[in-house]
Every structure is written in structure tokens, then in C-alpha cells.
Amino acid sequence: MSISDFRKKKLLFLFNVFFDVNQSGEIDVKDFEMAIERVCKLRGWAKDTPKNKETYDVMMEIWTGLRSKADKDNDGQVSVDEWCNMWDAYAKDPSSVMDWQNAYMNFMFDLEDASHDGGIDVTEFTLVCSSYGLDKKECEEAFAKMAQGQTDVTREQFAALWKEYFAAEDVNAPGNFIFGKTSF
Numbered sequence: 731m732s733i734s735d736f737r738k739k740k741l742l743f744l745f746n747v748f749f750d751v752n753q754s755g756e757i758d759v760k761d762f763e764m765a766i767e768r769v770c771k772l773r774g775w776a777k778d779t780p781k782n783k784e785t786y787d788v789m790m791e792i793w794t795g796l797r798s799k800a801d802k803d804n805d806g807q808v809s810v811d812e813w814c815n816m817w818d819a820y821a822k823d824p825s826s827v828m829d830w831q832n833a834y835m836n837f838m839f840d841l842e843d844a845s846h847d848g849g850i851d852v853t854e855f856t857l858v859c860s861s862y863g864l865d866k867k868e869c870e871e872a873f874a875k876m877a878q879g880q881t882d883v884t885r886e887q888f889a890a891l892w893k894e895y896f897a898a899e900d901v902n903a904p905g906n907f908i909f910g911k912t913s914f
Contacts, residue, residue, distance in 0.1 A: 733818045734899055739914035740906065741814050741896075747862050748909065749813075756807040762793040769841060772861050788837050795830020821897040835892045838908075839885050849882030859910025872907035 733741075749757045751764040766782075766789050775781040800808045800816040808816075820826065842850040842858045855876075856869040876891060877883050883891070894905025906914070 733814055736899060736901060736914060737818070737821065737896075738814060741817050742810065743911055743914060744909060745810060745813050747864070749808075756809050757796070757813065758807045759793055762789050765789060768861065772858070773841075773844070788833060792830050792834045792837065795828055795833070799828060799830070817896050824893045824897065835889060836885075839888050843885075847882075849884050850888065851882045852877075855883075855910070862910070864910045868912050869910040871912050872910045875902075875912065876904050876907040878904050 745757070746753070749761060749765075751761040751768070754761075766786050769785055769789075770776075770782050773781065775785065796808060796816075797806070800812040802812055802815075820831065838858075839850065842854050844854050844857070845851075852870055852873045855873045856866055859869040859872070860866045880887075888908070891905035891908050894903050895908050898905055900906075901914070
């Protein structure tokens, strides 16, 4: 069974908005370098500070893991097809999660939980997602759908929503909204 159009749209959204930062049509190390700059600027972490270095280290770990898993032709880039195939394999067996996938999930949670209180609230969520060019109002609506009436989302809830994002075929599944978009 091939990947559904709905799931492919979600994967392409994530690819295009959060990963292919320079919009080249493929993900490479330059995209990660640009993402590091964006994140550090958003949080006010100047170069040569511990948080900037930590962000660099985590993002490079994610890039190395992504490349080793998805870059099947070893050209130093992850194409759309390689991206979709990798996440489709994950959706079929979420227990096969790799360290870099967990690192990315935890990175996103920590980035959004700016207050470090163990939960993401609508303000924190909207700030991060809108920094990637998403509409603020749509981010707020996505948070409401994701949080299902709660005022915040814990790390454990986020982990369950994360798995749902990559596997769910139900357009109304709360996990579909973890990246700030309300429709695909």
C-alpha cells in the first residue's frame, strides 16, 4: 500500500516549511544551518553562547540521522521521495523510531516550551510556528485542535501527537495540528 494523498500532503508541508529552509527542493546541511540561525535568533541566543552551541549540536545530530536514514542515493541531500518513504516506514512501525527522530521531537517540544514549565501553551506554540511563516490565527486554531480543550500540552501528550501526525489518516486527528496548520 502506498502512502495516502492526505499523509503525503502533511509530509510535504513539514518538508517545505520546516526542513527545506532555502526552498531548493531538497534538504541538505545548508537548510539545517539556516534553521539553526532562525531558531537562535527567535530565542535571542547569540553566537558562541551555550544555547547556540547546544542548538547547533542537536540540529547537526538530527541532520546526520536524517541523512543516514533517508538519503538512499548518498548525494548529501534528502529528496521529497526519500523523505516520504522514510516517514512512511516510520508510520508503519512507530516502534522503529530512531534516535534522531526522538531528538527532533524533543527539540521541537523544548523550542516551543519557552517557559520550561513542562508544557506548551498557545502563546509559545504560536510564536514558534508563526516564525516559520505560518499565519498566527491559524496557529492558534491548530493549537486548540491539538490541545483538545487543555491549556497546555505536556511532553508525553506531544509524543503521542507526534506519532499521530505521521500515521493518522483521520483528517480530524489532534496530532495533525502539531506544526501549526489546520488543513491539508
